[in-house]
Amino acid sequence: MKICETALISEQFASSQDRYSWFLQKNNSLDEKGRLAGHKSLLSCDNSDRDTRFRRTETDFSNLFARDLLPAKNGEEATIQFLLEVVEILTNYVRKTFDRSTKVLDFHHPHQLLEGMEGFNLELSDQPESLEQILVDCRDTLKYGVRTGHPRFFNQLSTGLDIIGLAGEWLTSTANTNMFTYEIAPVFVLMEQLTLKKMREMIGWPDGEGDGLFSPGGAISNMYSVMIARYKYFPEVKTKGMSAAPRLVLFTSEHSHYSIKKAGAALGFGTENVILLSTDERGRVIPADLEAKILDAKQKGYVPLFVNATAGSTVYGAFDPIHEIADICEKYNLWLHVDGAWGGGLLMSRKHRHKLSGVERANSVTWNPHKMMGVPLQCSAILVREKGIMGGCNSMCAGYLFQPDKQYDVTYDTGDKAIQCGRHVDIFKFWLMWKAKGTIGFEQHIDKCLDLSQYLYNKIKNREGYQMVQNTYRQEKLHRVAPKIKPQGNKVNFFRMVVSNPAATQSDIDFLIDEIERLGQDL
Amino acid sequence: MKICETALISEQFASSQDRYSWFLQKNNSLDEKGRLAGHKSLLSCDNSDRDTRFRRTETDFSNLFARDLLPAKNGEEATIQFLLEVVEILTNYVRKTFDRSTKVLDFHHPHQLLEGMEGFNLELSDQPESLEQILVDCRDTLKYGVRTGHPRFFNQLSTGLDIIGLAGEWLTSTANTNMFTYEIAPVFVLMEQLTLKKMREMIGWPDGEGDGLFSPGGAISNMYSVMIARYKYFPEVKTKGMSAAPRLVLFTSEHSHYSIKKAGAALGFGTENVILLSTDERGRVIPADLEAKILDAKQKGYVPLFVNATAGSTVYGAFDPIHEIADICEKYNLWLHVDGAWGGGLLMSRKHRHKLSGVERANSVTWNPHKMMGVPLQCSAILVREKGIMGGCNSMCAGYLFQPDKQYDVTYDTGDKAIQCGRHVDIFKFWLMWKAKGTIGFEQHIDKCLDLSQYLYNKIKNREGYQMVQNTYRQEKLHRVAPKIKPQGNKVNFFRMVVSNPAATQSDIDFLIDEIERLGQDL
CATH class of the missing domain: 3.40.640.10 (Type I PLP-dependent aspartate aminotransferase-like (Major domain))
Incomplete structure (x- = not known):
């Protein structure tokens, strides 16, 4: 029984399953732009006491360090400005995550990241870094990671980036407490x-x-x-x-x-x-x-x-x-x-x-x-x-x-x-998500995922070059195509498709299928 | 051996250990103000393309729901505005957490919170709530919680609210991924x-x-x-x-x-x-x-x-x-x-x-x-x-x-x-904290905690009315004062002091000791 998860085989490149994790890279035109130095913002108009404290101002983080933040004396302004700077990085990331022209992942091998990418140095040291460098580190961490909320990210059973859930996590970490009592x-x-x-x-x-x-x-x-x-x-x-x-x-x-x-x-x-x-x-x-x-x-x-x-x-x-x-x-x-x-x-x-x-x-x-x-x-x-x-x-x-x-x-x-x-x-x-969506909101999400799964199943079922793992009789042939057999009982290498991403639509499923074929032709 | 953690006894109210969790309530003048309705902010001045997208604008959240946020079509603006509204709640919370005039905890019994406090309703329902109500829920959640980062919060081995760590958590939840591969x-x-x-x-x-x-x-x-x-x-x-x-x-x-x-x-x-x-x-x-x-x-x-x-x-x-x-x-x-x-x-x-x-x-x-x-x-x-x-x-x-x-x-x-x-x-x-503080930053924090612990120990050691648990000989007397013996081997009820909070200073230790005595006199 196929539920929300459809195992399928592409005969063309059964041996290159892993490609599906990063084939979406190619469909990308945007790149991470706007390094810290270039975009100090200046927002200074409203004068209510409340808002002045939330307003982003031009702050020179190159001379500020963690020790200048709260609980440091007079650390309040630097703290708020630093957090707002972080939030801008994060909201930009969120915005781009949902943009289909963004890469899902800009893949690099472990040794590449360990050697250091354009100033992104993972090593820890004795001396503190400036807050400016910390903000760069935050940008780079996101840059080389996987956008699990991307509409075309279909790997893993946990996908998607729910905005209410995200707000809930931000609050949770701000409250920073413990469930035991x-x-x-x-x-x-x-x-x-x-x-x-x-x-x-x-x-x-x-x-x-x-x-x-x-x-x-x-x-x-x-x-x-x-x-x-x-x-x-x-x-x-x-x-x-x-x-x-x-x-x-x-x-x-x-x-x-x-x-x-x-x-x-x-x-x-x-x-x-x-x-x-x-x-x-x-x-x-x-x-x-x-x-x-x-x-x-x-x-x-x-x-x-x-x-x-x-x-x-x-x-x-x-x-x-x-x-x-x-x-x-x-x-x-x-x-x-x-x-x-x-x-x-x-x-x-x-x-x-x-x-x-x-x-x-x-x-x-x-x-x-x-x-x-x-x-x-x-x-x-x-x-x-x-x-x-x-x-x-x-x-x-x-x-x-x-x-x-x-x-x-x-x-x-x-x-x-x-x-x-x-x-x-x-x-x-x-x-918080339950409050915000109601039980019916979760129901709609589940129903949509299963509809999409059905859509994918129907498209693949009779399409040349694909075969459902569940009813594969021509495995002999596949064995020849996929010399490195992956372990799933007696089945050969295949794509496991997971549809749980709230951002995915039918057009993303279409894209996926076409892309598998396009890449398969190169093999 | 006492290390960063000093067990002490206050004879006056050895039976009321739990008070130390909320005695700080009394020293409070501020209250949670500014409910959602009253503080729509208007920040609209800078016109660079980048900043317009980060700017908070007057948004009516009472007609917006989770389904209007990304990945919804045209959901970007509402998403950014909602997240910025959440961030304002959180940064206000952070600011007040480090303000000594704020309560550590506004304690309510389980039945009180379950019955609902001024519109704070914990029950989940079938229908969605508006984003306006979600923001109120966020405020209320923080309002009735414990400020574990407060300079006078000494309970638990995990205390303090590190701003870099907080930024790190916000980023982690935005990246929303998994460590397994x-x-x-x-x-x-x-x-x-x-x-x-x-x-x-x-x-x-x-x-x-x-x-x-x-x-x-x-x-x-x-x-x-x-x-x-x-x-x-x-x-x-x-x-x-x-x-x-x-x-x-x-x-x-x-x-x-x-x-x-x-x-x-x-x-x-x-x-x-x-x-x-x-x-x-x-x-x-x-x-x-x-x-x-x-x-x-x-x-x-x-x-x-x-x-x-x-x-x-x-x-x-x-x-x-x-x-x-x-x-x-x-x-x-x-x-x-x-x-x-x-x-x-x-x-x-x-x-x-x-x-x-x-x-x-x-x-x-x-x-x-x-x-x-x-x-x-x-x-x-x-x-x-x-x-x-x-x-x-x-x-x-x-x-x-x-x-x-x-x-x-x-x-x-x-x-x-x-x-x-x-x-x-x-x-x-x-x-990220290691990057921002360096090894020496952690060292300074540890050394400061142990210095404060020593300071507390010295103040208590010879002070009338207190006794170190480690060298308690007059436990007989304590037993009479503390009829409900708490289990720690053969010791009676006592205060376990934990100093790990980066925000705590000598004056907070002084405050604590004085407050124990002041409250003890009421018994």
Whole structure:
């Protein structure tokens, strides 16, 4: 099943997949212009007290240093001017990012950047640089980076540059606080609580009850799910270690994200005890294979613990059949986790949420708003149906932080249910985007991405020179064209297309297809 | 040993520790003014093409929505104006944060904020809000939050608001990319590599060689150290799980951070196999106790694996004697980790780095620039002496991401040595601060913090009504005053003072002491 993600093959240059990352360079006429020296601005007209303090003035940053900024005495003016200068760099970057004539990436090899590009020197030194040089460094950093918000950037599951999300991140870093207690992040802690509840409602858990946290990414969220499952069935492992449990096994699709295996390795299960499930031609787990492998494990004396169903696999975008997997989990009393890091966003769409049908039967769900929902990185949630179990699993009762005699309701302190101590504020940008778009705004974005994916699929399906990976029969021929086989089961090299970028339109899809062909002809 | 962190007791109100978080409220005359409606600004004078696009103009945000911003057609002007409006909110916040007459926190209980404060409604809804309301939401979010950069904010190990770091974060979120491959973050990947090398040089490893990553916080960094130690001695655990190893034990100070225990629980060792070491009156591990407990464990048939030495403990700021611990680790062939999450910053100071003497003998080090070095959250490094071992420990060879036939040197791809897949860019703000301050700038900051700590210590030492926790003999009396004992070994309730805020001065320390007394008199 192809969802928002269409794997396709270009026979012409199956061996040069990587080109798609930078072929867009060619279609570029603009270049980074206006180095610092040349564009001191002078805006001085309005005289209200408020605005004078926001106004950019001509400031000579060549004689200013970090030590001249706040909290330095009289540092206020320099601070505001410096920040406004940075903001001009950033707003110019934003403007150009959405301009299709801008390069996605001006690629340079590591050794080139390390040697230094026109005065862009990455080395750190003992002595401070002037603020003028710091501003140049900021410009250069953006210049040699990847414009992930560009309308023609189709790599990665996280694409796009949401302006509200960006504003949210700017505010988050200005507030510079930590999620572990209500005391230190009162507003953000409540926002997290309300947003997680809303997400649990979308999943379909009664009254949105349950538990959850934002974690530093889908891999960590998946790791949480395995830890919590183990705690549910074998709580004594927390104190006594894995030797207190029988040999536990985990099940996940051969196409699932590698973080399940990483969790198996890290948490002491061992990767050999992460059993991979076979998939059908669309990359979906075959339920009968799960049941057979559970029985096989039991026969060997192992104890099946946990099944991961993927909702939106990393390469094919496949959705495992959750209901059928849930039936098996209930039959054998296993923890069901749904890894919806990529596909979770479909829950916001009335039209497409059926692809996750059965997710309400899961014990835990990973859902990364920083993927298909376009929230800036990092924003990943682990959601758990049973309330309180995260605290049970992870609490160490660190008294100095989570003091029970505080003068407010300490059940709002979240730190002791995390494996982290300090925890970055990932919620605000997401909360702000939800406020600004409404649930219907997210729904429209998801629907648009899936429409575009369908558009691409239709264009490619019957076009000469392309073939869908899912129904490739002529792989023999491809093998000859693509001598360096890339690993995706028994498939050869191919393009994985990801459509999650809010800036992409049908014309960008057309451009992409034409460009693949144009470049392919050079080979 | 007191380092930058001075634990002290105020007998007068030992039971009201939490007050110190908001007692500064009283000293406030300003209030958040200028709601959105009243301050549309009008800056329209300069006519250069460049500047017109940065100029703030009178924009009616009440009829604009997120959907009107880029990538919307003709969304550029609204986008720039919206971002400039946000920046004005943020720069006002920055300005007021450093103003001592501003409150640190305008505290409200969870139920108050949840009920809604003067139109600040945290609930999410189906319909979008106007950009005008979004700007109000931004203002209110800051209004009810904690000003962690305030000169009189002394809570938490992460304090202060570094302007260069802030600019770095704004740029990072604008670039919105991911650390897992060179392809997607060429500049940031190289900055990380160079900065980690520099940090390893400061540790004292030959030529700065070794391995490392920035992780989402000290707890995760410490978890890495345990995983890597296990992989070093029992690599088969990666594939076969903990059942392939004997019963392994870890050693750490009774005063160490709880993340070592959390790692023990998560990774399948069990908290009972995390052996706590006794400390002296200053909170430092007693090496003889370590050796005795190693021998005891061996006698019981357990296998000692790992010792954590803390460089800057969370409550006392104690530094364990690394050389003596390293001698024992060498003798018994154990992995030595130094948790310098808090105290690692002292390596930047020629005057104070001796407190970590012996750190160069560690196998791994946690060092959080987001603590004493004042880098915005999150910025934590795990540094490892043996090159390549992180990859060995964590690699799952995810072919779709880390393709060996890429057209650049793929040894720069870092994703496969992390437990994360997507990884937030934590390096840029730190790199930029290092550029802007130079090594000597960090050194000056560290030296100033330790001077202030000494100043506080001297003032408190002989002052009536205060007592250092380290040499408290009259605890009986305190017990009567503090009926709710807080858990820190056998000590009663006390103030933990943290000095890491670059904005704090001697006068702020004076203010703090006076204010404690003034408030204490009301009790």
